Amino acid sequence: MTKHNRAKFQPSGKIQFGVFFQGVNSGTIWKAPESGSQTDFESFRRVVQTAERGLFAAFFLGEGLRLREHLGRPHALDVAGRPDAQTMLAALASVTKNIGLVATQNTTYNDPADLAHRLSSLDLISGGRAAWNVVTTDNAWTGANFRRGGYLDHADRYKHAEAFVETAKRIWDSWETPAGPARRVIHSGQHYTVDVTPRLPRSAQYRPVLFQAGDSPEGRDFAARQADVIFSAHPKFDDAVEFRADIVKRSLAAGRAANDVKIMPASEFILAATDVEAREKKEWVRSLQIGPQQAIAYLEQFWGRELSEYDPDGPLPDIDPVVEETSETRGSGFHGAKARQLADQWRAEAKDKGLSIRQFVTSRTARVDATFTGSYSAVADHLAEYARVGAVDGFNISPWLIPTGLDDIVNHLVPELQERGVYPTKYAGSTLRGNLDLPSIAE
Ligand SMILES: Cc1cc2nc3c(=O)[nH]c(=O)nc-3n(C[C@H](O)[C@H](O)[C@H](O)COP(=O)(O)O)c2cc1C
Structure with missing residues (x-):
């Protein structure tokens, strides 16, 4: 590709789906008779296998490291319980073949060498399907859970995050190549001092795909420099178009190509046969x-x-x-x-x-902006418009019912989208990087 092409955003004409299995939230109905448990493996298995049947690109877990409180006590009405993402995704890797497995993990309370190793492990055992949703965590009270206590200012959180991600990437880059053995990563910076040698080889997709969720200007610039995919908060059409333009601008300023960073906004679908x-x-x-x-x-x-x-x-x-x-x-x-x-x-x-x-x-x-309500065909027409202009690369769907909330999407919406030629008809490959059409990483 010439420099000129790299600078011009080209819509792919396609959209993909991911599923965001939420823990603590008010958007999931946990009290209906048909609701499953939010912690039983069976709920997760049912959702991930339905998503895979619908050729979803990714299954996504958020992270909440401390229960919300209500009048000084744990919030009884919140759904309390969110199994550790990497443990759950490792189990789900064994009952799926193609879908990506995205673990939200914060950079404020983890350590880069440790997290890089654990994510590499997930990437290896899943055959190159792991992703890391890099978050900084916006809730100060979570800090009290950790030995470090304290918290970081907003701007510092992103500086810290960048140093974290760069350190992890260095570790992933340092595995042996035909040219030589694994190299030690010796790095001393303001945020981290490490002397580490990678303990695992690269996966089929080289290293985990990087997602980013965080919407401030600092968060967007960080994504434009470091991320492969943004889990955005901008699903509404005009807003999505504007957000895309903003991310393209920031990506180019960061020296990357216009199409390098994919965008998948959070969304909710309420569908039926008629409007x-x-x-x-x-x-x-x-x-x-x-x-x-x-x-x-x-x-x-x-x-x-x-x-x-x-x-x-x-x-x-x-x-x-x-x-x-x-x-x-x-x-x-x-x-x-x-x-x-x-x-x-x-x-x-x-x-x-x-x-x-x-x-x-x-x-x-109510997720007013994020909710798509209508008949399968009307919503499919609407989504096809997103694909045509390249407003997004896909949608990260929060089901309002677990574990059956994806059924009508997979059974009715996906075929309508396929008929319109805007949704995959098979998995492009076996890695998440390949399925998301991300540029491969050169040795
Ligand atoms: C769509 C979306 C999903 C997020 N999911 C999580 C999450 O699961 N856990 C978490 O700690 N933070 C999550 N965050 C918060 C971000 O990590 C970030 O800490 C926060 O948004 C503050 O950064 P910002 O000011 O750049 O938005 C999410 C943010 C967005 C926009």
Whole structure:
């Protein structure tokens, strides 16, 4: 390819799917009769094998290293329990053949030599299907779990992450080649001092594929320099187009080709035979995602007090929150927001729109931008448009039901996409790097 071509983004005309098996979250219905366990191996096996039947590129596990808290106790309404990703993915490698296995692992509390070795192990036993989703972890209270304690400033977290990833890459690069034996990696920097020799050979895909999730300018630049795939938070069409342009610009600035970094946004699909049925299904899904208890517990996080005397189908609480500032230890995403101000805003908004507590919480927690609702054919048409312009390389799907939540996607949406020529009809190869059409790594 000439320099000119490398600088111009070329849509592949295709999209792929990944599945994000979530742990702690309010988007998965765990209380319906058909819901499986979130920790039994059987749930994971059922999901990964369905995904593989649907030719999904990757199976993805997030990481939550500390349980969220609620009024000083573990958050009872969250789904507590998330088996260690590498252990689970190693087990899943033995019941699958082609699907990629992505482990989210943070750079703030791990060590590069140790993590590089464990990821190499997964990559080897899966025949070149491992990936590492590099995260820095945005929740300070997690630090108390670790001997290092403390936390890093946002910008420092990414500097630290970069040093971590570069060290891991050096280790993976140092295995013996026809030209010579494995080399020692001796490196001393601001963040790491290591003297390490790789203990494992390269896998069929050379080294694990690198995913990145993190959306700040620092996170995006880090991805543009280091990642193969971004797990993005920009699924909506116009937003996805804009995000792609931004990543292409950053990739070129980092000296990489325009097509080097793939993008797979988080998404949710609510599908049925007709648009009307799909919209009805959405109402049903939302009502199960946020039940009366979840609605009250959600508000309690911001009010800092028990609100069990309030009717979930009535108006928002008329009393004020007990704290001026919400605390990070509550584990909410609203660190530092002024609780009273927030309460006033929410009451006004709910009153304005005529929403009960439950309706208000549902409207706040629904993945409005990330949800594709409609008939199989309408959604397939819409996704084909993403493929045509190259807005994304695929979607990382969070099923709202485990373990059967992918069934209608695989049975009905995938064939519609294949008919439109925008979805693979077989796995391109046996490695994740090959299946994602990533550039191979030269010796
Ligand atoms: C789609 C997405 C998924 C993420 N998944 C995880 C996760 O499973 N575990 C985790 O600790 N952080 C996760 N993160 C958080 C990122 O690692 C990062 O720490 C955080 O977003 C702060 O970085 P930022 O300011 O660049 O966004 C995720 C972020 C995004 C956007």
